[in-house]
Amino acid sequence: MPRILIADDNDELLEFQRLFLNENGYNVLTATNGDEAVRLIRENDDIDLLVTDVLMPDKEGVETILELRSIAPDLPVIAISGGGHVGAVDYLQLARSAGAKATLAKPCPPSVLLATIRQILGESV
Numbered sequence: 036m037p038r039i040l041i042a043d044d045n046d047e048l049l050e051f052q053r054l055f056l057n058e059n060g061y062n063v064l065t066a067t068n069g070d071e072a073v074r075l076i077r078e079n080d081d082i083d084l085l086v087t088d089v090l091m092p093d094k095e096g097v098e099t100i101l102e103l104r105s106i107a108p109d110l111p112v113i114a115i116s117g118g119g120h121v122g123a124v125d126y127l128q129l130a131r132s133a134g135a136k137a138t139l140a141k142p143c144p145p146s147v148l149l150a151t152i153r154q155i156l157g158e159s160v
Contacts, residue, residue: 069094
């Protein structure tokens with residue numbers, strides 16, 4: 036069973052995504068910011084994928100992606116953003132430049148997230 040780490044500061048969204056992905060056959064860990072995500076990746080060498088919000092307190096998604104490149108360079112990352120005053124597209128382009136394998140704009144339908152995860156993990160639908 037693939038193990039996914041989701042990092043997002045929105046507790047409701049985090050819990051919804053955790054439940055949805057659990058129901059679809061994934062073992063899910065959660066983090067509420069980038070610092071916690073990095074700590075969990077250091078402690079768990081069996082994480083197959085990180086799904087991270089781009090805008091979070093303490094350590095944002097792009098900072099998290101950049102740090103992961105040195106400790107887990109092969110870990111695939113999906114970056115998600117609803118934007119902010121600059122807009123989602125700019126943040127998502129920055130995340131892709133930092134090493135995100137895929138980017139999704141919020142609100143992201145669960146089916147799109149699931150399809151993206153399956154594609155990155157090389158799973159058949």
